[in-house]
Amino acid sequence: MKRRKSKKKAARKYAGKRKAKAKQIAADTAPKEESKRELKISAIGEGTVIDHIPTDATFKVVEILDLENHNGVISIATNLQSKRIGKKGIVKVGGKGLTQEEVNKIAIVAPEATVNIIKNYDVKEKIKVNVPDVIDNVVKCSNPVCITNNEQVATKFYVVKKDPLKIKCHYCERSMGKEDIEII
């Protein structure tokens, strides 16, 4: 009788331990998830965050900013869910501000992007990029027989339509859509 009681007690004790262990596991996993999420959007102290980049343009932004040769911290995330543009990319660059020319270049591949200037972990300024009316020496003309592909000439394009982007070469007058755009 005594033995049976103690068996029940032991079983209860074991169940309790199991629950506690499960709780512990849950607790252990939660911070890990949290840190993964944190890693994805880890904050930078000083620098620039480019958000709302269309997923397929994320690496074009990396290329435009020549981040391969940047020495500061760089975080690149892509295929993130976005309410505004469906799937998006984010690029965070520590210790780097953007020139107007760089912002204009980004606007061409990511017209919906926002550029956040970060100072001391805070968003100091939020800039909505704007496709300029004239694009000087940023885009390569897709027409192989355009003079700009055969002589040393700075390219120049007029923006015909902003959404979807359509630009026209100042020299050969050929129109190009977003899919033909190659950054110099």
Next chain:
Amino acid sequence: MDFKNRDIISINDFSKEEILHILKAVRQMEQKPKNNLLKGRILAALFFEPSTRTRLSFTSAMEQLSGTVIGFSAANTTSIQKGESLWDTIKMTEQYADVIVIRHPLEGSARLAAEAANVPVINGGDGSNQHPTQTMLDLYTIQKTKGRLENLHIGFVGDLKYGRTVHSLVIALSNFNPTFYFIAPDDLQMPESYLDELYQKKVKYHKTSDLGRFSKELDVLYVTRIQKERFPDPLEYEKFKGIYRIDEAFLQNIKKDLKIMHPLPRVDEIDKSIDSTEHAAYFEQAANGIPVRKALLALVLGKLT
């Protein structure tokens, strides 16, 4: 309206009023030729690729106005072969001439030449992009033979996909409330970008591959050659070669005063029997190249306002 020192690069650079002003100057030049108007002036004709009509008519126009022509008619006789850039060639040429005419195989070359030069530059054709003096003479021919440019029903037949003259003329005519009829097989139809532009400008147009379908509607029929050199595959060319033919049978079902135009050279698109009919306007069209080029030279040199 002052055209002194103005470059003539693309028909897109000209407003309706400017086009009409130029056509008025052409009429003036044709009716009252002033033979010494460009005496002492030098035209540099830089032809980096072969051309017959454009080069000869510019030369003739300049000489009829007592001007002088220098230049070349093939790039292989120049410093280009030594690797000289177009920019440098133009910078050098402007020291020797008052006005430059350039024909070059690369698109946008005339625009670059105009940026390099301090003297006016006239585009004599830059690849398959623009040939504005051809467009002006086409407009002048229509205005002269039909008495107006407004509200005309104009058909274009042949290679509408690659035809530079068709593209520029369509854009220029869209200022004058036209109705267009684009007659071509699907593979050679007007590019979508031009149709988009017409749609935005609310210009009426019809597309068909059947030459006879709208023949009774037309005031003007602009015929173009199927350009053999555009087809990478000779078999493709064979498929379209001779697809449209303007002959006496076609004349049975047209307006009495239809005018037929062609930028020439023709192959077999227009039967020779049409030449002697009152519908043929293509030789007159070619002849109009002279007063048009005379007027443009005089305008950009400030000798005509």
